[in-house]
Amino acid sequence: MPLLVELGERTWTGQLERVEPWLATTVVSQGAFRRMLEDTAYEVGEPHIRKWLGDMLDAAREHERLIDELYVAFRLDPARRPALGGASAALLAKAREIGAHVEGLAGGLRGGAWRKLRELTLANLDSTTAFGIVEQLGLALGIPLVVDLVVPVVGRKSQHQLVLRECLLEMAPKAILYGA
Numbered sequence: 379m380p381l382l383v384e385l386g387e388r389t390w391t392g393q394l395e396r397v398e399p400w401l402a403t404t405v406v407s408q409g410a411f412r413r414m415l416e417d418t419a420y421e422v423g424e425p426h427i428r429k430w431l432g433d434m435l436d437a438a439r440e441h442e443r444l445i446d447e448l449y450v451a452f453r454l455d456p457a458r459r460p461a462l463g464g465a466s467a468a469l470l471a472k473a474r475e476i477g478a479h480v481e482g483l484a485g486g487l488r489g490g491a492w493r494k495l496r497e498l499t500l501a502n503l504d505s506t507t508a509f510g511i512v513e514q515l516g517l518a519l520g521i522p523l524v525v526d527l528v529v530p531v532v533g534r535k536s537q538h539q540l541v542l543r544e545c546l547l548e549m550a551p552k553a554i555l556y557g558a
């Protein structure tokens with residue numbers, strides 16, 4: 379039972395039902411990040427960056443699988459996870475790619491790998507925030523299991539954000555100055 383007291387069953391159920399759409403948002407956000415990472419990990423020419431992205435992809439898949447455990451922790455049915463989550467993630471990933479491509483062209487960038495790393499940086503920030511909100515929902519509802527599941531994910535994704543930023547900063551001057 380949750381740590382909250384004096385909540386009627388109807389109130390408790392209503393709050394859990396309001397969590398479900400956010401979990402669906404987290405599915406889409408993390409799925410979009412993973413798809414973009416799959417598209418980028420092996421396109422980058424620098425071997426050390428390619429390795430980092432490959433390791434990040436393994437973690438992204440693990441984080442995506444964890445979402446079913448979050449449904450269970452919130453006492454929701456994982457089978458109700460959105461059937462269109464994969465399609466929505468693909469659409470979101472493509473929309474982000476198009477937006478970043480337009481921004482890159484406006485900034486004079488011609489290098490595809492640099493642009494994709496920038497997209498990944500933004501997508502990872504979005505999915506990290508989605509998981510962070512899940513953590514806060516777990517805290518607000520007094521469900522320690524949610525916090526236990528999500529805190530390591532947010533920590534790992536925060537580390538990934540720093541790695542993506544460093545990769546981006548390493549590749550940006552070359553892309554801007556030499557169009558590579």
